[in-house]
Amino acid sequence: MIPTDPDFEALLVHLKESRGFDFTGYKRSSLMRRVDRRMAQVGISGYQDYADHLQVHPDEFTDLFNTILINVTGFFRDPEAWEYLRAEMLEPLVTARAPEAPIRIWSAGCASGEEAYTLAIVLAETIGIDALRERVKIYATDVDEEQLAEARQATYGEQALQAVPPELRPKYFERAGDRFTFRKDLRRSVIFGRNDLVQDAPISRIDLLACRNTLMYFNAETQTKILSRFHFALADGGILMLGKAEMLLSHGSIFTPVDLKRRIFRRVPRALHQNAVFGEQLPATANHVLGLDQLRIEAFAASPVAQLGLTADGLVALANNRLDRLFGVSSRDIGRPFRDLDLSYRPVELRRYTEQAQVERRTLRVSDVEYVRNGEMIHLEVQISPLTAADGSLLGVNIVFNDVTAARRLQDDLEQAHQQLEAAYEELQSTNEELETTNEELQSTVEELETTNEELQSTNEELETMNEELQSTNEELQNINDQLRVSTTQLDDANAFLETVLASLRAGVAVVDSELRIRVWNRRAEDLWGLRSHEVVGKHFLNLDIGLPFEQLRPLLRGVLGAQGVPAELSVEAINRRGRPVTVRVAATPLATADAGPDDHGAIIVMEADAMLGVTADTV
Template identity: 85%
Template sequence: MTEGDPVIPTDPDFEALLVYLKESRGFDFTGYKRSSLMRRVDRRMSQVGIVGYPDYLDHLQVHPDEFTALFNTILINVTAFFRDADAWDFLRAEIVEPLIAARAPDAPIRIWSAGCASGQEAYTLAIVFAEVLEIEAFRERVKIYATDVDEEQLTEARQATYGEEDLQAVPAELAEKYFERAGGRFTFRKDLRRSVIFGRNDLVQDAPISRIDLLSCRNTLMYFNAETQTKILSRFHFALADGGILLLGKAEMLLSHGTIFAPVDLKRRVFRRVPRALYQNGGALTDFPASTASPVAGLDQLRTEAYATSPLAQLGISADGLVALTNARLETLFGVSSRDVGRPFRDLDLSYRPVELRRHIEQAQAERRPLRVTDVEYLRAGELIHLEIQLSPLIAADGSVLGVNLAFADVTAARRLQDDLEHAHQQLEAAYEELQSTNEELETTNEELQSTVEELETTNEELQSTNEELETMNEELQSTNEELQNINDQLRISTEQLDDANSFLETVLASLRAGVVVIDHDLRIRMWNRRAEDLWGLRSAEVVGQHFLNLDIGLPFERLRPLLRGVLGEPGGTAETAVEAVNRRGRTITVRVAATPLVTADGGHRNGGAIIVMETEALADATVDTV
């Protein structure tokens, strides 16, 4: 958070959850705005019936599939072809066409679509440039780099296949030209897809793509806080070539970043990269030749008095390092006066305090160019003042170095004014951030509602179309419908029976209060129930297929190995023992372990496997009491 941002109290448990997401899955949400982020995580927690962040972290550890649902809730991927059509019309006419016209016919064009989601925006950019360049030139010259942090979205984008409702904003002639229809789906042209390169890129952590001519990042920055926005915009500035274009979403502005991006069209959120400031080297001061005649009487005295009464503290040093010239302001500031003329400069305190000047003097003489030393702090009479020191080499008419002139400018007032201006700017930025945050929240809500409305409209149109077709073909397909209905009824009954059987089996396994493990003859795990997960902290997906005696859990396997070998070696036998163990929370418990071989319904031995039942001593006693 930058200075001036509104202070939002942080929840240590929530921050711990963000750290876990970053370390376990590589998603860094620490730069996101806490209000929006916490609201979306809370929404997902309520869906799974969890209240506290520590409990939800524990839930993520045990159920890895939950990560996908959580990320889909946090990363609201709202995108569309030609979204905000007015901005795309402006981009083509005022940006793309002049950009191409200013380039050589074979010059490459590099484009970056940051936060591309499922790819609609990247393919929209491809259509716009292909329309201006023509297809062949587009394939040869244009590269579009489309990046996002969501791997699932990138997988969908690479397939480039969309439904009819996704292409509603695409003009009919463009849809026919750039998409191939297969049933009810539309796929972007394969020959043009080679120019669109998709890859994962975290705008906060990963390095930016360089030498970009056009960078589109629409409605993505609004999810980040001010500090992270500044970091990302700095990377965008690095990524863009000189004069490169940045296209943002209609909910985003750059009021506080005018030094690196200049507005091209604020209404449509189009900005141009501002080149980095170039430092201009001033010319060297030269001495007038002694023989030069002057029409001004007493010119030498005039020069001396002008130097002596200059408002800047000045010091002239000869080529051999001796003090040659001083003025009144220098004596007031540093105590160096005309009495010091002829002394070696290195003997003066000024040579090293408030800043080491000797190496700068040598550099100015060697390079024969002015140097500036900034941000110099000097404590004089208990008052801290800020100085800027200008070192200018003095060059004779024949090119020889006469010495160096040092000018000390007191910039304390300007520094204070700058500090006050920065403080006012930070206050203004904080107020703007609050307003922008509110606007972003409204924009996000509007996008979610718009997405819901679009889905409902699409569903309604599909139902209406299906109804019309069914009415037209009803007489011809009546017999077929009856047959399909019979088949469907049979399939539904079979499916319900299968679902009932699966649900029953899952209920039985979940209801067991003891940990149950099924192993084969080689002691490899074939089944691991939920109670076993709770006891030892390992999920079924992590242990199935593993050797039971090689698991890193708190059971004393040296005592269980003979028991298991005995059961597997004698079909029909059953063995039981009680052992001291350490559960997943590090507590010592007494576990009763019973093993019995697997048998078929007719009593036959089943592949030499066995069932291992593990129950804590307390649970076993309760079972006995109940019986």
Template identity: 70%
Template sequence: MSQPNAAFEELLVYLRDARGFDLTGYKRSSLTRRVERRMAQLGIPEYGDYLDYLQVHAEEFTALFNTILINVTGFFRDPDAWAALQTEILPALLAAKASGEPIRVWSAGCASGEEAYTLAIVLAEMLGADEFRRRVKIYATDVDEESLAQARHGTYSSREIRGIAQEEYLVKYFEQAGGRFVFRKDLRRAVIFGRNDLVQDAPISRIDLLVCRNSLMYFNAETQARILSRFHFALADAGVLFLGKAEMLLSHSMLFLPIDLKRRIFRKVPRQPVGNGTAFAEVPFSAPRAELPGVELLRHETLMTGPLAQVVLTADGRVALANHQAEHLFGVSARDVGRPFRDLDLSYRPVELRQYIEQAQLERRTVRVPDVSYLRGGEHLDVEVHITPLATGEKGLLGVSVVFHDVTQARRLQDELEQTNRQLETTYEELQSTNEELETTNEELQSTVEELETTNEELQSTNEELETMNEELQSTNDELQTINDELQDRTTELDQANDFLETILSSLRAGVVVLGPELRVQVWNRQAEELWGLRTDEAVGEHFLNLDIGLPLDRLRPLVRQTLVADAGLNELGVAAVNRRGRPILVRVLASPLRGADGGAAGVILMMEQEGTADRADGSTGPDALHAHGRADGNGREPAADGTHADGAAAR
């Protein structure tokens, strides 16, 4: 395992101390991935810098917790597991409850409430709505206050309820309001939402069904064990634990036993009561029985034929008795009775017995001499000697009993047993080592499964966000399409208006030129082309007074300037010009201001109409021919022959 990052651990400690949210029990791999995801969104590369950012921006806590707490849930998530719970587990659990007895359910890690309301639907289907309202309490808890607030409203979009495959459930348990589905208010009162941190807060007690799906996998093994111990306390003796598909509980068989391991449904193992005492009974006193006849002979024969070699000595150390087994093993017979025991080989072989006999006489207790080896006729025997003092009721010493126990077979069996035990211990150690390796591998695999499931939920959360963004983009696209259609319609209308305007301009007999405020050509119609031989694309955009045409533009300049003046009216001027064929012509020019949106002059409209040729009476042509036609200048006054007006003013 990689060493913990000190800066990251400092960040977790700050979150715990500042907001009371303990993340230290979460798996570091998934936790660091989600914290770094939030840091990447802010463009912060280091944990220390992000800690500084949190200290300055209090609102960042909410965004961080929303990133860490992946609220991936749904109605009837994993339908097969819910079907097994509804058809196989809950009927037996409800049958074990007395009629009218409350049913307590805990949905731990309920997120936005879909799981809690699924439990409500399942139990209401099994009990009926009236019985459900009377008996059932569903405690739904989570650490995310924002999700709990959403869960309390019990309103969901059509996408959020897509896990409800039964159409009748939607009709029976939901009401539609504003395009959303609202869970029934009368049943919603049985679902109690509240904040509970599985790591720090005390568990709810006397629970019949505890549902905690895909929450344990976010915690490390130590924290999982602590939470499962609290779950064990929370459940009633016949309580059922319903976990997510990535949570196995293989190493917690002392707390829970699987009912359906495939679907992750477990039953609580009740704690065994500990006894508080041991009963004692007195042994009843039995009265002494009368002495039977022939008992002494019976005792003598019993001693002589006993399976153990036995020699009885008097208080002064003489042989008083030796049975048949002693004669068989050590050669002590009735001939040796009355001899001092120290004269016999048995007194010092196979072991020096005299010191042990003296010890037994002095201490008045049985002395045991173990591990005595004896070689008899090439056969190796293992013997254990018990030396017992024989005393009267007044503690007077009568003698000593020396008993030889042949433990050869027992010692051989013990050696074999010890050897077998050593082999078993070696095998057990090997098995234990293999088992530990398997447990380690299993824990690693379980951790990998949980990590994959965590990653899957993160991907699912991201997918839901992408779906939401896609819906928003689709909505935006629809709006853009609507705007595009409107623009298309307006473009069509504009094209039609332009075509209509072009038709009007083309239908006029006069040449029409529209000038902007800077006297650049904006419109140049077909008649203007016919008059001056300049195409539209050559004229548009050019300064009107710079055009190379047969029109005396210097005479038109005052007319155009005057028309641009505010409140200018229609101005007229007749001029001699040369058309595109090079023929002199007389042209009547009308100038009208082009009004802008504010009513001011935004340009000039010029209309130029040919009135005839400029031929003189004597056959010559020129500009002076205009006077012969009696045309007025722009002020409507006839110029004199010397170039002055009738009122004496010089002609311009």
């Protein structure tokens, strides 16, 4: 058995107890995948957290059930199967019946109703519309209430009716806008209701049971339980129609195939079994055996199988020792109503099975019953058999509890071993495929390495050629570097000569660019105004804090820096760095290089102080 998450199993129990949906019989792999999909949609990763979310948000149940119960159906799905059903099964069935005999049909897992209405159309085409209304009852069941509500509306879009033969559409559907509604007079022959195939009692005396592509969602044990109920539901010779994805290879004792290709089966009659544990008439020779009654009681009490005998009116008549050890029901309980015992409803609801066995006079079996005793899980199979006298009158019911724990464990171990074997086989296949892929990759790698080696050889030759070119380029760069070094030396000499010239001038010199930012400030200008070269270079000439009257010099400088670039000269009264008044002759000459644009020239400003107030410029 595949191990599952305990939190996931607890979630299934919560769904069963809170909403009555029992999903414990569903295949765990597909069930967990669908629940995980819904949890991802609401942003929850843990099953326990999702159970808490369901308690806080009851509306979430509807979305979860819609995700789990994938309702895929349609009109006349697999048309060949429907034609075979009509011609080979329904026509002989109708012919063999009396003209007034009722016909009962069950569509299990009907979803939104397309299959149930398809059955109605096929029957109407077989026996006529009037006979359908009078004789046929189609019971359509599902566990999804929303799908049942949609089915009761019997209204479908044009796309849904594409599979309906064109000649049948106007005959059985009435158009209302862009929707089509199934005929109301025939709609009354289809009865919709909720039925859980795992928990609820089946509908009885059914002539045709259609359950298509529903069993595949359940595990093998649950499928066996459902098929046993289908066998009970069908009348003798009843027809079972399944979907393409379903087979009954292991249930030949209760269903025999009519057409495997179209998944049509017929019910195998099961003879009534009579249990003569007590109440059977003994042959006359048995009267000579002494102590026969005591022998019966002791043999019944010593039976290794737990047994309980009930009278026809539901009173405890017999209980053996094994039953006492297993459930605590002993001879002390003889005469008590069975319904008052805990055993009547725990570990499984037995009251309805005992009533059914008495009414139908046949043996019933309840499989896969789990019972916890002293902390140990026990698996039981319960057999309920009616007890009848020689004249056919009902004496009571015998209930046998068979302990199948060991067989169940062996079955689980066998399934687990089978799964492990399949997994190992798949791993071996995968490993073999990986080895083949690796071999191909290695061959490809060898070819790539050979190609790479050739490319490396070619690259090596190219690198050698590039190395020779780089050596030649390096020699050229060395020559250029030598030339630059000579040019730098010459430039340094020129700069030094220029600085010597500027320093030798007796007048202050300032060289400015086109925006009057100072580029050169000679030594005589430093002595005249008290500002060092590093303090003024880069600053605006007119923003210097010296004693020159810049409001008088501004027009002069604008004229020099203008488009015409006319030299100009002006004498102004100024204050030298000592705060004494001096007369300064300011001469400005345009400065422009040969390749300079109209906005890239500057000016040379010469400032020479004259004698004023008896003080010479040299003295100053």
